Each structure stands twice: as C-alpha cells, then as structure tokens.
Amino acid sequence: MIGAVVTRALPTNSAHPTRKRHVGSSGKPLHPWSIVRRKQWRCSRDRCRAVGYDPSDSLDDENVTSSVSDALAFPEMIATYEEDAGIQTKYRNWRIWIFAMIWLSYMVYYLTRGSFTYAAPTMVKDLGWSLKEVGRITTVFPLMYGCSKFASGVLVDVLGSRTILALGLVASGTINILFGTQSALLTLAILWGANGFFQGFGGPSCAKLLTTWYPSEQRGTWWAAWTTSNNVGGFIVPLMVGSISSTAGWRVGMTTPGVIALVAGVIVYFGVRNKPKSVGLPSPHEKSYSKQDSDRSPAQDESNASPSDIVFKYVFPNRAIWALAFAYFFVYIVRQGMVSWSHFYLMAEKGIPDAAQASATVSGLELGGLVGAMVSGWLSDKVQGHRIRVVMGYCLGLVLALLAFRFAPSGNQAVNAFLVAAVGFFIYGPQMLIGLIGAELSHPVAVATGNGLLGWIAYLGAAFAGEPLAILVNQFGWKYYFLGMISCCALPIILLAPFWNARKYEDVC
Known part of the structure; x- marks a missing residue:
C-alpha cells in the first residue's frame, strides 16, 4: 500500500539483533520526522476513507514524505470531506x-x-x-x-x-x-x-x-x-x-x-x-458540495426575471419546448383515444359481449401505464439522461403494440387484456418523460412556465381525441381509427429527432 510503514529486521551482527527500524520503499532508514509524518498521514487517510475519500489514489510515497507541510495539510482536506458527508446526509433527508x-x-x-x-x-x-x-x-x-x-x-x-x-x-x-x-x-x-x-x-x-x-x-x-x-x-x-x-x-x-x-x-x-x-x-x-459553492445556483443571476421575460425570452423562443409540446399533443391523443374508445372497439370487433367486461379489460391500461412510467424513468437515468431517446423508443414500441391490438384474434380476452396493458405501458412512459424533459430543457427560471405550456397543449390533444375520433370511427371505421392513432405515435419521433442529444437547456439554446 502506498505510504505504508515497512519494518525490516536488522542484520544478526547488529548491536541490537531484536530491534526493528522503519525504512522507506528504497530500503533507506527514515528520518524521525518522516516517521511522524507517516503516522499523521495514516491517521488522516483512515479519516478520509471514513467519509468516502481515499487520498492514496492521488498521492505517492514521495509526496507523503516530502515535507511536514504536506502532512499537516490533511486536516483541512478532512474537514472539507467531512463537511461534504454532512451535507449529503442533510440533502438525503430533505x-x-x-x-x-x-x-x-x-x-x-x-x-x-x-x-x-x-x-x-x-x-x-x-x-x-x-x-x-x-x-x-x-x-x-x-x-x-x-x-x-x-x-x-x-x-x-x-x-x-x-x-x-x-x-x-x-x-x-x-x-x-x-x-x-x-x-x-x-x-x-x-x-x-x-x-x-x-x-x-x-x-x-x-x-x-x-x-x-x-x-x-x-x-x-x-x-x-x-x-x-x-x-x-x-x-x-x-x-x-x-x-x-x-x-x-x-x-x-x-x-x-x-x-x-x-x-x-x-x-x-x-x-x-x-x-x-x-x-x-x-x-x-453543482458537482462540488464545498462551502464556497453553497450559494451558487444555475438561475442566480436571473432569479428576479419578470413574467414577460420568462414567457417571451425563455419559453416561447425555445424550439425544444415547442417540439415537446406538439409531441405531447399527439401522445395525449393516443392516450385519450384509448381511454375513451378502446372499450367500444373491444365490444365491436373483439367479441366482448358487454360494457362491464370491456371496462375491466381497459382497466389494464392504467396498470400497464404505471409499470411503463416507472421503467421509463429508471431507464432514462441509466442512459445518462438521454430521455428523448427513451421517448422515441417508447413511441416505436407503441406503434407495434397498437398494431398487435388491431390484428390480434378476437374472442381471447386474456390476449386482449395483455395487449391493452402493453399499449398502456408504452403510452404512459412518454407521457411522464415529456413533462420531465420539458423541465430539464427549460431555462432554470422558467421551468414551471415551460411545463405549464406543455400541459396546456397536451390537454388540447386530449380534447381532439373526443369528437374528431368519433367522426373518424363513424364515417370510416376502426381501420382508420388505428391508422390515425399510429400516425400520432410516429409524429413525436419526427418532432423530437433534431433533439436526439439534448439533455439540458444549454444543449438547445
């Protein structure tokens, strides 16, 4: 181990054959001051490791024994990392x-x-x-x-x-x-x-x-x-x-x-x-939790921005917010289209005899959606915050799930229930993630405003899934209902493709 104290026995013809002395890695005897410094370093090293830092990763034997000041500098380092440990604990609780x-x-x-x-x-x-x-x-x-x-x-x-x-x-x-x-x-x-x-x-x-x-x-x-x-x-x-x-x-x-x-x-x-x-x-x-950074904030210089600045300077000019908003619009058409019309489709095309059974089957939409939302959040963290890529992947999966739901054989309620849950899985992932992405791609002083704009346009999409889809079904049949729903899954992929690598506000503005 770097900086370890090595002990070697003296030769047998020494005046003190049983006494041991401290030597360095080169075999030369250590000066008494070096022994003191090494003991200080070992104590400091153990205290640093206790708070998650190993100074031996960055210090070699020569650095440790070069001067008394090196050893005496460790208490300041220890104080910094112990303070970090306290901050981390407080942060976790809050x-x-x-x-x-x-x-x-x-x-x-x-x-x-x-x-x-x-x-x-x-x-x-x-x-x-x-x-x-x-x-x-x-x-x-x-x-x-x-x-x-x-x-x-x-x-x-x-x-x-x-x-x-x-x-x-x-x-x-x-x-x-x-x-x-x-x-x-x-x-x-x-x-x-x-x-x-x-x-x-x-x-x-x-x-x-x-x-x-x-x-x-x-x-x-x-x-x-x-x-x-x-x-x-x-x-x-x-x-x-x-x-x-x-x-x-x-x-x-x-x-x-x-x-x-x-x-x-x-x-x-x-x-x-x-x-x-x-x-x-x-x-x-902030990557560092040291005391001098505690007053920093990404929005520090613009925390007093006026409402007009927030809207017209940070939200409306943000191309990514508008792309996300219209992607949200189409995702909500699919979501509300499934919630409002899938039980009618099950009764008309899949052989389910009554509304009670159809409603029970459609309830799987929420269960699958709950799992899909949790998985999408976890997965977006695992891909280092590239959440737009996860949304695009989910939209592609949603296309496949809708096609499977459309062409699955009728009369098998278990298969239909599974496919409805699969559709829910792929719907609720983008629904959850687009709101999060909008918050991350907004300026720090305009996070809530950007998120509100997304929600407003999303609910316009939900309204569009009412009478327009009803007209589509009544005049053209369920085939064109699914064609419209699949088109609404493909459009978010096109809208979000230019922002494939975007993870934060600086990536888009």
Whole structure:
C-alpha cells in the first residue's frame, strides 16, 4: 500500500539483533520526522476513507514524505470531506421529505379533482337531475384546467412552488366544501370551473420542486415515482367519496376531500422549501458540495426575471419546448383515444359481449401505464439522461403494440387484456418523460412556465381525441381509427429527432 510503514529486521551482527527500524520503499532508514509524518498521514487517510475519500489514489510515497507541510495539510482536506458527508446526509433527508410532500399533495389534488364524478350519482337522485346537467358541469372543468396549466406555471416561476402548491390545495378544498352547500346548476358549474383552474396549480409546482431538489442523474426515477401519486389518488377517491356519498349523502362526500385538502395545504406551506439554498444546502447541479459553492445556483443571476421575460425570452423562443409540446399533443391523443374508445372497439370487433367486461379489460391500461412510467424513468437515468431517446423508443414500441391490438384474434380476452396493458405501458412512459424533459430543457427560471405550456397543449390533444375520433370511427371505421392513432405515435419521433442529444437547456439554446 502506498505510504505504508515497512519494518525490516536488522542484520544478526547488529548491536541490537531484536530491534526493528522503519525504512522507506528504497530500503533507506527514515528520518524521525518522516516517521511522524507517516503516522499523521495514516491517521488522516483512515479519516478520509471514513467519509468516502481515499487520498492514496492521488498521492505517492514521495509526496507523503516530502515535507511536514504536506502532512499537516490533511486536516483541512478532512474537514472539507467531512463537511461534504454532512451535507449529503442533510440533502438525503430533505429530498425524502420534499418528495413525501409533493407526492401526498398531488395525491390530495386528485381527491378534490375526482370528487364530483363519484358524488354525481347521488346528486342526480337528490336534486332530480338528468345526466344532461351533470355533463354541463363536467364540461367546464377541462377547459379551465387546460388554461390554468400555463398561467400557473408563470405564477410558480415568479412566486415560488411552495406558495402556489399550497394555494391550489386550499382553494380547491374550499371550493369542494362550498360545492357541498349549493344546489343551483349555474352556481355549481361556476364553482367546478374554478376548481379546474386551481387544480392546474399542482403539476407545475411539483415539476419545479423536482428539478430544483434532485440532480439530473436521479431525476427520472424520482419523477416516475411522483407520477404514481395520481394512480393512488385515482384509486382512493371512488372508494372514499362513493361510499360516503351513498351512506351520508353527496354533500358530505364533497366536503370530506375538501377538508383533507385544506389540512394538506397548511402542511405543504409550512413543510416545503422552494430551494436547497433556503436550508443552507448547495444546488444539486453543482458537482462540488464545498462551502464556497453553497450559494451558487444555475438561475442566480436571473432569479428576479419578470413574467414577460420568462414567457417571451425563455419559453416561447425555445424550439425544444415547442417540439415537446406538439409531441405531447399527439401522445395525449393516443392516450385519450384509448381511454375513451378502446372499450367500444373491444365490444365491436373483439367479441366482448358487454360494457362491464370491456371496462375491466381497459382497466389494464392504467396498470400497464404505471409499470411503463416507472421503467421509463429508471431507464432514462441509466442512459445518462438521454430521455428523448427513451421517448422515441417508447413511441416505436407503441406503434407495434397498437398494431398487435388491431390484428390480434378476437374472442381471447386474456390476449386482449395483455395487449391493452402493453399499449398502456408504452403510452404512459412518454407521457411522464415529456413533462420531465420539458423541465430539464427549460431555462432554470422558467421551468414551471415551460411545463405549464406543455400541459396546456397536451390537454388540447386530449380534447381532439373526443369528437374528431368519433367522426373518424363513424364515417370510416376502426381501420382508420388505428391508422390515425399510429400516425400520432410516429409524429413525436419526427418532432423530437433534431433533439436526439439534448439533455439540458444549454444543449438547445
């Protein structure tokens, strides 16, 4: 081992035949000062290794024994690396806490988003409505939600994630509570439209926090794990609101998620921190965690950018954001096209006799999507952040899955269920990753705004999957439905090909 102390016995004719002395690698006796320096170095080496650094990787025997000052310089090095170890521990704890906050908050957003859907059957009976009134209320939600995604992104970049994330929860919770006290159709439609607007505050806020707190090489995994919150929320809300509405009435069913959202909003406001700097930590984008770097931030020089600068200087001129936005548009057509029409296709073409069985088969879309999103995030980290390549690969896989779904033999429900899950696997990967890529290819001061723009255009794609696809099926048949869906899978590959190597904002601007 470099720098090790070597002991050799003296010759037998020495005056002290049993005494040993310290010698260097050349065999010459060491000066007493060198022995002291070596002992200091060995102690320093062990302490450095304890915090994950081995100085023997960069120092040789001559460097160690050259001067007393070399040995005495190690305590400063040790202090630096021990400080790094403390920072890493603090960072790990804060990352776990921040992730818990954004995961739970987004899950609660889904509780107040889906509450009306599962309270509506009881409302219809109680208020003497038909499905027509329910349809009018539900129509205003996606319109307001899509518009809110872009506007809330600007607000997040200006006011900070913590404020907007908590405000959205408190506002949505309050609206759910007020909804449970009203009966007039117009009032309820206005309230539900306002809920759609404040629901848009969640996604951009969480996207900003994920890009601020987590390094690029880990972000895909963290982002994918965060997206599971909507699956969990979507699973809980029908059980909670549906059971409460049937036993205690729809008004209590609406009020319960509202109260939960109010409590969650308060916890988020006091528990979340916008940046690592606010708790004395360096930016995760810095390779060094030394003290002198702790005040650095990629956006330090432009942290006070105005909303107009954010939109017109950093977002609109960004070619990659627009390419991602239109790729998102087509991905959402495929996603919503499967959600809205695949059960009709199963009944019309695959021999499934009733809507219940078709719906059960289509439920595999979400299960496959959950696995696909997690795998895509993990895989995008493994390929060193080349996430666009993963999206393009998933789109190609989606083409193959849709073709298999189209030409699979009818009558075999197990095969159809597997193919629906496979389609979901390849849909939800790009859906998750495009939002993450948009955050990474945005200027640091415009992450939420860029993410909001993507969400807005994506929901336009979801709307396009409604009546236009219905017309396509009614006039031309299912063959052209699949032709349109496969075309929508191919277009993102073409749009994203120019950005094959892009991983960060500097690669595209």
